[in-house]
Amino acid sequence: MPAILHHPLGLAGLYLLVTAPPLLPGPWTTQHVVLAGLHLGVCAMCLRQARRGEDPGWASSWVALILIPLFYAEIALLNQSFGAGYHDALVLSWEASLFGSPATELAGRYPFPLLSEVLHLGYFSYYPTVYIPPLLLFLAQRREAFETTVMTLLVTASVCFVFFVYFPVQGPRYFGPPASIPDGPIRALTLGILEKGSSRGAAFPSSHMAITVCQAMAQLRYQRPIGILVTLISVGVGVGAVYGGFHYAIDMLAGTVVGLVVGGMMLTWRRRSYDPPETV
Secondary structure, X not given: OHHHHOOHHHHHHHHHHHOOHHHOOOOOOHHHHHHHHHHHHHHHHHHHHHHOOOOOHHHHHHHHHHHHHHHHHOHHHHOOOOOOOOOHHHHHHHHHHHHOOOHHHHXXXXXXXXXXXXXXXXXXXXHHHHHHHHHHHHHOOOHHHHHHHHHHHHHHHHHHHHHHHHOOEOOHHHHOOOOOOOOOHHHHHHHHHHHHXXXXXXXXXXXXXXXXXXXXXXXXXXXXXXXXXXXXXXXXXXXXXXXOOOOOHHHHHHHHHHHHHHHHHHHHHHHHHOOOOOOO
C-alpha cells in the first residue's frame, strides 16, 4: 500500500476503487455496463501499474493529470446510481445560516457589464491554471516539484469528487441565472464550456476552488511568482463563481477549506519524503 500512495496512478486507482460501489447495483443498461467496465478496468490498470514498485516517471504523472477531467465526466452518472437525488436544500440552509441569503444575489446588486466580464474571466482562468504550472515545471525538468504538484492536484480533486458521488449538490446554475446578470462574450464562453463539460451534482465543495487553492500553495513553494499569480486567480475563481451563479458561496468556502487542508497535508508529506526539500 505505501508504494501505491507514492505513485500518481496508484492514487488514481484508489479513487476509482472508492467510487466503484455506486456502479454495482445497476441498472444494467448498455451505458451503465460500458461505464462500469471502463471505471473498473482503469482502476485495475492503475493499481497494477503502481504495485509494480517501479519509478513512476514523467509519463505516469501526466497520465494521472489527464485522468482528472475524465474522472469528473462520469460523476453525473455515478451520483444518481443510488437514487438519492440532490442535497441543494440542505446546502442552502447552511448558506442562509452563514450569509443570511443566497450569495448569488450578488449579480443583482452589482449588474455592471465590465465587472461581470472581469469576474467571469477570473472564473474562466481556472482551466489554464490547472495545467500551465505543472507544464512549466516539466519543461524546467524539476521532477520532484512536478510530481508533487500533480499528486497534490490529484488528491485534492479526488476528495472533492468523492463528495460529488456520495453527496451530490446541483448548485444554482441549474435553477436559472442570477437576476439582472449582464451578458457578455466572456460570460458566453464560460457558459458554453460549462454546458458541454460540467457534471450535474458537482457543486459542493467547489473543486474549482479547491484545486486552485492547492495549486497556489504548491507553486508558492516551487515557483513563487507563479504561486502569487495563482493566488490572485483563486480570488477571481471564488468571487466569479458566485457572481455568475455557478456556485453557492458555501461551495467556495468548503472548496477553500479542502484545498488548504489537503494541499497542506500533501505538501508536508511529500516534503518529508525528500530531504532536503526543493526550493526556489
